[in-house]
Amino acid sequence: MNETIYQLRGITKSYGNGFALRLDELDIRRGEILALVGPSGAGKSTLLRLLNFLESPNSGSIRFMGAEVRPGGAMPLELRRRVTTVFQRPVLLNRSVAANVRYGLDLRGRGEGDRVKSALETVGLADLSHQRARTLSGGEAQRVALARALVLEPDVLLLDEPTANLDPYNVGLIEGIARQLNQEHGATLVLVTHNVFQAKRLAHRVGLMLEGRLVELAEAEAFFESPADPRTAAFVRGEMVY
Template sequence: MTAPTTSTHDHQPAKSAGGRITLRGLKKSYGEHEAIKQLDLDVRDGEFLALLGPSGCGKTTLLRMIAGFEAPSGGEILLDGEDLTTLPAHKRPVNTVFQSYALFPHMTVAENVAYGLKRARVPKKEIGPRVREALEMVRMDGFAERRPDMLSGGQQQRVALARALVNRPRVLLLDEPMSALDRKLREEMQLELIRLHTELGLTFIFVTHDQEEALAMSDRIVVLYDGVVQQLGESEEIYGSPANAFVAGFIGRQNFYDVRIDAIDDLTRMSNNRIRIEAPAEQAETFSAGDEVQVAIRPEAINITPTSPGTVPAAGPDPNSGAVTVLGESFLGDVVQYLVQASDGHEMLVRVSSVDAPDVHEGDVARITWPVSAVQVFAAGSEE
């Protein structure tokens, strides 16, 4: 994964009907296991918020509590100041798009979309126009009379979206809705969801474990781990200034080093037995000289240069540099990735643009360098 550029989700959404979610002291326990631990969160009206984290981190549990499918063990769920905590799911102005689509196989597309309206006893004369409107939103108006088994996975997902949108919710919840799609369809549906969010202006809360998906689609990202919010912020902030080593390691790729802080003056100067690393002084505000810490360096922040055969590369002017042996190289389309081994035996990933890839190959000795600004310092062991 490379650093996020300008988000595909930079937009001005349509005016929302009101969808500000407020969670205060929210908890969920299953016996002794705390799935969500005293969580506070404010979801802005009309924003696209991603809940991101590994399996078992609590993101789907959190979504299900907002939807009303799970009762909290404590805390409050508010929508525009109205308490939803004990309100049944069918009475909340919230709809969910599930991972499994959950379409009725014996019904046509139109009948599937109309099902919720009929259950809500919407007048018959309103159902037809609203179904057509919802299918037009997702560009499936030409498929109204087909059954689900006649549709592709991407088309079924669009129908599931239409079925959720036809009820005109104030908040749309999406529980990993694209995990069953292949890469091409996922990318198409990502753009479709962004388009829908821009046009409708609804609040979208999107559960995913795919970092690239979260970075590309959302206004803000909540990174969850072990039922606790690790960081909340925009894509660039989450990627470029992770709050801790877990976030740094979970979002994209990182090279981690265990080192000791030797001194803190204008820079944070660190070392282990074989390598010195320098970082901005503000990275070590909570540490002292002598502390054992971890540093993280993104693969794309590292520069690699070839050396003449049979020579050991000379040290350059950048203090963050070292001789390495290239263990392997991989062409990944827009980037070339190198696996290298430093003089202390530590293996690192280096990624450079395929346009600017140096003449470096497996078995070569090369020099790597990285700027002081690319180094992030965290408490030792905190990436676990």
């Protein structure tokens, strides 16, 4: 798990006034689960968008599987398709559940129906495959979003607050699938969460982000038991108000 899949150097990203993200250095290891915690507006979701190559940085570089993205540049499509994101608020296409899950395969010109079925079984929605996706509950919609990511068998899965506002059953299910994807398929996971307990349950390494900066990044045990930065300690103890 020591091979580096992402190498970010000197990254800045701004939208109008002020920086949304200022990252001197970040390496993400292949096959790890990296959790990024921090308050709203800390730049976590901005970082995920850069990692999914949905945006390019204002300065700095991102190296991913041998290719590099610089300001204004774009990652080759083939490599961009090795990464996908599950967002906090999934927006599903106005089609059936199965069609939503199949969509990513369709984009790649691959019509593998068995994988769609298998992904829906994994998230426990095989019975709803013909139902219109927009009639689903929030938890079911998030599971469809996870299934449409699983079906692509990504090398990197980015999870942006995937269990926010979900009931404990769905939280447990999604965490279990994420762990399984990492352990059985070796996928690299980057999890953005407000929930320190979730980070503790899932992550190998945890980073705290504040005001667009990575304050501390450490192995999960060290992050929670002996944080180096006092702000990390305050965050872990739940003393940081946000």
